[in-house]
Amino acid sequence: MDGLSKARLLALLIPAGLLGGAYISQYGFGLYPCEMCWWQRYPHFAAIPLALASYAVRPARVWVALAGLAIITSGLIGGFHAGVEYGWWEGITGCSKLPGEIDVMDVSAAPLVRCDVAPWDLFGISLAGWNFLISCLGGAAVVALAAYKK
Template identity: 60%
Template structure:
């Protein structure tokens, strides 16, 4: 049972920490996300409610494990997108050829002003790196490792 508890904790804490870091880099560090940065956030956003459901249903171990696995899958998908994005940043392959900004609504003039005021962030340029690894690269590494650990813990729980 301990491995299921660890898997649940990892399935919740990983997306919370990585989304927290992404939003901190955006709002505190001034690093505006590109379209592929947003793509990496969406699976983490899905993983959080799935992991919370796993906690709510922890009295029913099999269902809790299912939701933990789904959260782990979402974390892994974010990691794969992060690896793809990092590859685009490093020039290993081509990614998006356009950048996009999504206005939040209002009149035509309001939407045009929103688009014009939005910072242009390229997907093929890493705005920050540490030891040569970009934020997308770190997301790929950390999310991939967490997803693998969740899978291993769930398999261990299943064997027990």
């Protein structure tokens, strides 16, 4: 398998696998996404059709590289979100406000899921942190393989 074939496969499997894991955790285990979790999903939604386009539209390397950049974008959003969860910096949305800062009369301001609290972690790394690691490393591999010519 050449570099482009590997890149195409990774560009499909990484976002599909991470989105699949997100939906399994959401519907199978009740870990509902916060606003920043959704932000991480959007680039993965874009990466899949970009990767599929690489099979039908030339030049394939460009489509694969764009998919890889979308995957990296999701990872960077995940890194920011993980930093909010770990308390390294403040979030930029209403879902990271403290309960005392929310106007109880304004139901629309009350978040359903907090962005600054990790609902689950593995080895001390939250889901957003895992997305950061997998997406940044995997996306970089996709871009590198797409750029590599025999």
